[in-house]
Amino acid sequence: MSSDKRITSRPVRHHARWPVHAGLLAISVLMLIPFYWVLKTSLTGENIFSYPPSLLPVDPNLYYYVDVWYFIPFARYLLNSVVVSALVIVANVVFNAMAAYALTKRFRGRSLIMTALLSCMMIPFQTTIVPAYLITGKLGLLNSYLGIALPMLSTIVCIFVFKASFDAVPTSLVDAARIDGLSEIQIVSKILIPLSSAAVATNVVLAFIWSWNNFLWPLIIVRDANMQTLPLGLSRFLSLHETTTGALYAFCIMVLLPGLVVFLLAQREFMRGLTAGATKG
Amino acid sequence: MSPSRKRIVTSRYFMVPAAFAVVTLIWNIYVSLNNGGIVEGRVVNQKGAAVADAAVHLFAVEQTMSTERAVAKTSRNGDFRFNENDSHRIQLRAIGSDGSTSDLRIVRLYFKGQNIELTAPLVLNGN
Numbered sequence: 001m002s003s004d005k006r007i008t009s010r011p012v013r014h015h016a017r018w019p020v021h022a023g024l025l026a027i028s029v030l031m032l033i034p035f036y037w038v039l040k041t042s043l044t045g046e047n048i049f050s051y052p053p054s055l056l057p058v059d060p061n062l063y064y065y066v067d068v069w070y071f072i073p074f075a076r077y078l079l080n081s082v083v084v085s086a087l088v089i090v091a092n093v094v095f096n097a098m099a100a101y102a103l104t105k106r107f108r109g110r111s112l113i114m115t116a117l118l119s120c121m122m123i124p125f126q127t128t129i130v131p132a133y134l135i136t137g138k139l140g141l142l143n144s145y146l147g148i149a150l151p152m153l154s155t156i157v158c159i160f161v162f163k164a165s166f167d168a169v170p171t172s173l174v175d176a177a178r179i180d181g182l183s184e185i186q187i188v189s190k191i192l193i194p195l196s197s198a199a200v201a202t203n204v205v206l207a208f209i210w211s212w213n214n215f216l217w218p219l220i221i222v223r224d225a226n227m228q229t230l231p232l233g234l235s236r237f238l239s240l241h242e243t244t245t246g247a248l249y250a251f252c253i254m255v256l257l258p259g260l261v262v263f264l265l266a267q268r269e270f271m272r273g274l275t276a277g278a279t280k281g
Numbered sequence: 282m283s284p285s286r287k288r289i290v291t292s293r294y295f296m297v298p299a300a301f302a303v304v305t306l307i308w309n310i311y312v313s314l315n316n317g318g319i320v321e322g323r324v325v326n327q328k329g330a331a332v333a334d335a336a337v338h339l340f341a342v343e344q345t346m347s348t349e350r351a352v353a354k355t356s357r358n359g360d361f362r363f364n365e366n367d368s369h370r371i372q373l374r375a376i377g378s379d380g381s382t383s384d385l386r387i388v389r390l391y392f393k394g395q396n397i398e399l400t401a402p403l404v405l406n407g408n
Contacts, residue, residue: 063389070369071344
């Protein structure tokens, strides 16, 4: 009889993970230092050029946030930014879903359209500002919420995020829905979008961040001070109060906070939406 | 409560905005109960004795300058009171009947017209 070869399993060697974690922690701290500095200065109003700099806030207070609230019409700017962002988010979800659904179909010229969309992604917005302004003017939307939101109502990146998510839905499900008598719009709204929560979250987060932080387009088409959004308000505040560092940094924090909250709320779905389709099986 | 409604109510997309709304409501209630515009304090001399009949000037700080809004006289106990402050950032200076003045005290409030009682008195310095 042949001798049995016993297969002995080697013990699994666990490499220490703490050096990797320590390195990642150090890099994270390095990345967060500017944000911490802005937050610290907003609480203390100290001179940012003073040497040596103090690491911990000295006599922190919230009075600079109060100054920002009263010295400029912050509530009005906030309302404008919220309205524009809401318009952009709703329009993005609706239009991008419809465009992505169309791109999941096989039709003549589909590859040409996709190539055109991908090519358009490489054109910087600054080169199209003049025609965008003329079109917005012809539509009578200058100095209006819809005019501010117009260029951002649909984004190509988010169309492809939706497309990747819709491609993962079995066609048999869509066919069954069509047999049940659902229209194409109903298929998108009742079948595909509910199954693509990650893509929806990605659209919402990206649309919100891009519209919230948009400066150039509102700067060009807004005429009335009451229609300014928060980034414009921040620029105006900077021109009026060059030396009030505390209040300026408090304004920065107040502008950053909503975007941060939205991202933290939807980050799980956002990361899932970005990585959907990255791995097979 | 149905399971779907319970799921909506306990999800973070509802809880976080609801928490913000509750905090905002509580803050606005607190502001409405405490925005009488009352500023109270006391004027003393360098020895700590109360100074009567001193004039306390209240300045409201605008964006780049301050403007005088009101003047109040101290009582026998050195107390003064303003009733119609509508600013969130004020300055106070006391001037005694003998011409001595206090340092300019900067008072910052959390909202316009917040009722406040100075913890430290205004101290008149000698001429």
